[in-house]
Amino acid sequence: xxxxxxxxxxxxxxxxxxxxxxxxxxxxQGELVAIIGANGAGKxxxxxxxTGLVRAPREAIEFKGRPIGGxxxxxxxxxxxxxxxxxxxxxxxxxxxxxLLMGATAARRGPWNLQRLYALFPILAQKRHxxxxxxxxxxxxxxxxxRALMSNPEVLLCDELSLGLAPIVIREIYAAMPTITGEGMTxxxxxxxxxxxxxxxxxxxxxxxxxxxxxxxxxxxxxEQISQAYFGIxxxxx
Amino acid sequence: MVETLVQGVLLGGLYTLFxxxxxxxxxxxxxxxxxxxxxxxxxxxxxxxxxxxTGDAVAPWLVALAVLPVAFGxxxxxxxxxxxxxxxxxxxxxLVVTFGLxxxxxxxxxxxxxxxxxxxxxxxxxxxxxxxxxxxSVGVLPLVVLAIALVATxxxxxxxxxxxxxxxxxxxxxxxxxxxxxxxxxKKVYAFATAIAFVLIAVAGALQGMRTTVSPSDGPLLLLxxxxxxxxxxxxxxWGTLAGAMILGITQQIGFRLDPGWGIWFGHxxxxxxxxxxxxxxxxxxxx
Amino acid sequence: MKxxxxxxxxxxxxxxxxxxxxxxLAVGIxxxxxxxxxPWWGESSWMRExxxxxxxxxxxxxxxxxxxxxxxxxxxxxxxxxxxxxxxxMLGNFAGVNPFVAIPLGALAAGxxxxxxxxxxxxxxxGYFAIGTWVIAEVFRLSFANVSAVGGGSGTTLTAxxxxxxxxxxxxxxxxxxxxxxxAVALVYLFLRSKRGLALLAIRDNEVAAESQGxxxxxxxxxxxxxxxxxxxxAGALYFVGNLRISPDAAFSVNWTAxxxxxxxxxxxxxxxxxxxxxxxxxxxxxxxxxxxxxYLLGLGLLAILVTLFFKQGLWGYAQQRWGxxxxxxxxxxxxxxxxxxxxxxxxx
Numbered sequence: 001x002x003x004x005x006x007x008x009x010x011x012x013x014x015x016x017x018x019x020x021x022x023x024x025x026x027x028x029q030g031e032l033v034a035i036i037g038a039n040g041a042g043k044x045x046x047x048x049x050x051t052g053l054v055r056a057p058r059e060a061i062e063f064k065g066r067p068i069g070g071x072x073x074x075x076x077x078x079x080x081x082x083x084x085x086x087x088x089x090x091x092x093x094x095x096x097x098x099x100l101l102m103g104a105t106a107a108r109r110g111p112w113n114l115q116r117l118y119a120l121f122p123i124l125a126q127k128r129h130x131x132x133x134x135x136x137x138x139x140x141x142x143x144x145x146x147r148a149l150m151s152n153p154e155v156l157l158c159d160e161l162s163l164g165l166a167p168i169v170i171r172e173i174y175a176a177m178p179t180i181t182g183e184g185m186t187x188x189x190x191x192x193x194x195x196x197x198x199x200x201x202x203x204x205x206x207x208x209x210x211x212x213x214x215x216x217x218x219x220x221x222x223x224e225q226i227s228q229a230y231f232g233i234x235x236x237x238x
Numbered sequence: 239m240v241e242t243l244v245q246g247v248l249l250g251g252l253y254t255l256f257x258x259x260x261x262x263x264x265x266x267x268x269x270x271x272x273x274x275x276x277x278x279x280x281x282x283x284x285x286x287x288x289x290x291x292t293g294d295a296v297a298p299w300l301v302a303l304a305v306l307p308v309a310f311g312x313x314x315x316x317x318x319x320x321x322x323x324x325x326x327x328x329x330x331x332x333l334v335v336t337f338g339l340x341x342x343x344x345x346x347x348x349x350x351x352x353x354x355x356x357x358x359x360x361x362x363x364x365x366x367x368x369x370x371x372x373x374x375s376v377g378v379l380p381l382v383v384l385a386i387a388l389v390a391t392x393x394x395x396x397x398x399x400x401x402x403x404x405x406x407x408x409x410x411x412x413x414x415x416x417x418x419x420x421x422x423x424x425k426k427v428y429a430f431a432t433a434i435a436f437v438l439i440a441v442a443g444a445l446q447g448m449r450t451t452v453s454p455s456d457g458p459l460l461l462l463x464x465x466x467x468x469x470x471x472x473x474x475x476x477w478g479t480l481a482g483a484m485i486l487g488i489t490q491q492i493g494f495r496l497d498p499g500w501g502i503w504f505g506h507x508x509x510x511x512x513x514x515x516x517x518x519x520x521x522x523x524x525x526x
Numbered sequence: 527m528k529x530x531x532x533x534x535x536x537x538x539x540x541x542x543x544x545x546x547x548x549x550x551l552a553v554g555i556x557x558x559x560x561x562x563x564x565p566w567w568g569e570s571s572w573m574r575e576x577x578x579x580x581x582x583x584x585x586x587x588x589x590x591x592x593x594x595x596x597x598x599x600x601x602x603x604x605x606x607x608x609x610x611x612x613x614x615x616m617l618g619n620f621a622g623v624n625p626f627v628a629i630p631l632g633a634l635a636a637g638x639x640x641x642x643x644x645x646x647x648x649x650x651x652x653g654y655f656a657i658g659t660w661v662i663a664e665v666f667r668l669s670f671a672n673v674s675a676v677g678g679g680s681g682t683t684l685t686a687x688x689x690x691x692x693x694x695x696x697x698x699x700x701x702x703x704x705x706x707x708x709x710a711v712a713l714v715y716l717f718l719r720s721k722r723g724l725a726l727l728a729i730r731d732n733e734v735a736a737e738s739q740g741x742x743x744x745x746x747x748x749x750x751x752x753x754x755x756x757x758x759x760x761a762g763a764l765y766f767v768g769n770l771r772i773s774p775d776a777a778f779s780v781n782w783t784a785x786x787x788x789x790x791x792x793x794x795x796x797x798x799x800x801x802x803x804x805x806x807x808x809x810x811x812x813x814x815x816x817x818x819x820x821x822y823l824l825g826l827g828l829l830a831i832l833v834t835l836f837f838k839q840g841l842w843g844y845a846q847q848r849w850g851x852x853x854x855x856x857x858x859x860x861x862x863x864x865x866x867x868x869x870x871x872x873x874x875x
Binding site: 264268269270272320323324329330331332333334335337338339340341342345346348349458461462465466469499500502503506507509510513514517 | 593599645649654660671791820823828838
């Protein structure tokens with residue numbers, strides 16, 4: 001199957017500091033792929049490069065057969081690549097519903113709308129007119145997720161959904177995943193929680209200091225392989 | 239005393255119109271337009287020029303109305319092609335550019351119109367009054383100004399709270415990066431905000447030219463009034479700006495009453511006192 | 527466990543001055559000596575012009591210090607300029623102080639009054655700080671305009687210099703101006719090269735990070751504000767000794783800040799040579815074009831806008847970037863010095 005989204009030797013910089021040293025990545029339609037790695041490994045930078053928040057060379061990123069590196073974020077979301085940003089980043093001056101409506105700015109056709117979102121996360125319907133940032137962490141994460149879904153993307157990128165949330169809340173949010181992927185949406189999750197990542201994904205990439213240190217099917221990789229790739233420790237020779 | 243209060247409120251109406259554009263631009267993009275007052279004066283002179291160009295054929299009100307779409311386009315272009323380039327963490331570029339514009343406008347007007355004060359002839363409207371019980375009468379024009387101020391404030395508030403454009407203004411002001419992630423073109427949103435601000439500026443200029451004489455160097459003082467109204471009222475709220483303008487107008491009138499030389503000074507002092515005691519303003523809108 | 531490879535430690539030398547700057551210092555001293563001799567061979571109009579340009583330059587340099595290094599853009603420094611001038615005049619006219627002595631006293635007064643002013647001004651930041659300082663300057667202007675003892679709105683004359691012969695007065699004013707210029711430049715240069723200067727740069731770049739490193743941000747900002755006010759007051763007092771006549775509109779005019787902004791923006795904010803280059807360009811433009819009145823000012827405004835939009839570093843900054851020019855180096859360059867052969871690399875880190 002041809003890749004829906006792929007990167008080739010992707011490099012990224014923050015000013016003079018290099019954050020990504022050549023990432024090769026590919027994604028086929030319908031997959032749920034997880035990216036794991038320690039803090040500072042470049043996971044968020046990678047997602048930001050995909051969505052246009054960090055500059056990337058034009059040919060380094062391909063989406064639906066077309067190079068999208070360096071395009072403005074608005075163009076990328078209109079083509080069907082949306083992101084749930086790290087740390088939620090809801091708009092404090094907007095209510096829950098208004099935050100969700102902002103996601104629909106891209107005006108793409110698809111199954112996701114306010115009603116469907118409220119059916120998926122009923123608590124949001126109750127709090128729809130409250131300021132977005134007055135909700136609890138988990139509820140804010142639902143809003144952020146919903147906001148990205150409102151653009152009816154083909155590929156959804158989720159940056160650290162579980163950040164700062166209690167385990168029971170994390171489970172609640174990931175419980176919504178099947179509904180999201182059920183209609184064929186392709187999802188990439190960046191996760192610190194390795195167990196959760198292995199559970200929900202079909203394939204895993206492990207990032208370490210700006211490089212891919214491991215890649216494989218979630219079911220095939222051993223815990224030991226993952227730890228070593230995560231921390232960058234060389235295998236001890238027996 | 240009641241008369242002073244009433245005059246203060248009416249003056250506050252005018253100051254509201256001076257300040258709304260400033261409040262809008264700062265609210266949406268953190269841009270301080272130090273040429274605000276000069277653009278108001280430019281608006282007044284635009285109407286004056288329009289009136290003299292059309293002879294007596296067209297009523298000043300209509301000329302003023304015709305200036306509004308021109309102001310909209312001008313504001314849009316100014317933001318899009320000049321001011322957008324000055325936005326960022328450093329306040330210096332926008333300050334220098336708007337300050338430079340202030341100098342350019344003042345000297346351009348001086349060249350085109352000389353330093354003589356001019357006014358827009360409203361055919362006696364500026365002197366008409368309505369009796370308000372007892373021995374007091376208020377001018378019709380100031381009442382019109384107050385009414386326009388109230389409508390403008392309400393309209394802006396409604397625009398921000400209830401329309402998609404207003405939502406974009408708030409979103410882009412909260413978090414430009416994420417707003418762009420949603421698909422907004424921040425540069426165009428900013429340009430729209432300034433375009434609206436300039437319509438308000440043109441209205442303020444036209445009314446100022448009708449109520450009193452204007453001369454090319456009047457701008458800076460109007461800027462200070464606009465600024466004081468915004469700070470006293472508290473940032474983030476248009477009704478707050480109106481309240482701040484009212485307070486400023488009233489304090490100035492009280493000052494004028496005590497001694498004509500100290501009116502404006504008194505307004506400045508009250509502003510500084512508010513700044514020291516309650517720097518967030520009297521009616522600030524708190525962000526989540 | 528991975529082991530880090532053992533690298534020979536490189537010694538680094540800290541370079542603080544370029545060859546060009548050392549030459550410039552020598553040239554500068556020579557220029558000052560030549561300039562000091564001017565009253566004996568130059569025309570008195572030159573001396574008067576120099577005094578005026580000196581005031582512009584000192585004021586601009588202090589504005590530059592405040593904005594470029596302190597990170598505080600003010601449109602109200604004329605408050606201290608005029609205050610210094612008025613204090614000088616009052617000391618001269620009412621307290622019998624020699625006006626030349628009153629110049630530094632006026633500067634001192636301006637520095638002192640900046641302290642209570644800062645309590646108000648520092649409530650604001652960014653663009654609103656700028657306008658707030660303008661309001662404060664207006665309060666100064668209106669206040670002095672209502673004090674009849676100094677002539678109210680129409681101002682008054684500096685009578686204390688009446689008895690002195692014109693030539694003597696002019697040369698003394700000139701030397702005073704020269705001394706002030708040298709002092710101001712030296713003050714700013716030494717300040718910025720010191721540890722405080724580094725701290726200031728850190729604050730300008732990132733206040734929170736600087737605070738977390740133990741830099742007392744609030745105190746430093748106050749210090750810069752007071753020093754800038756002192757300098758503005760110095761320029762003001764000097765100006766009105768040269769002018770002999772003061773009025774609120776002249777003393778507290780926002781044009782002073784406008785010219786300072788122009789000089790600094792053209793020359794380059796945050797660089798010491800900037801105000802110097804800007805002042806020279808401003809002087810030249812003034813000399814040849816000020817007859818055109820409004821068109822000249824309009825041109826200045828346009829130039830400032832264009833330079834801000836397209837030459838973000840100012841013209842001198844552009845030169846610095848492009849060709850590495852630097853006359854007043856405040857940077858410290860690290861250059862690796864290779865250990866001479868035969869020296870064993872010690873097993874440090």
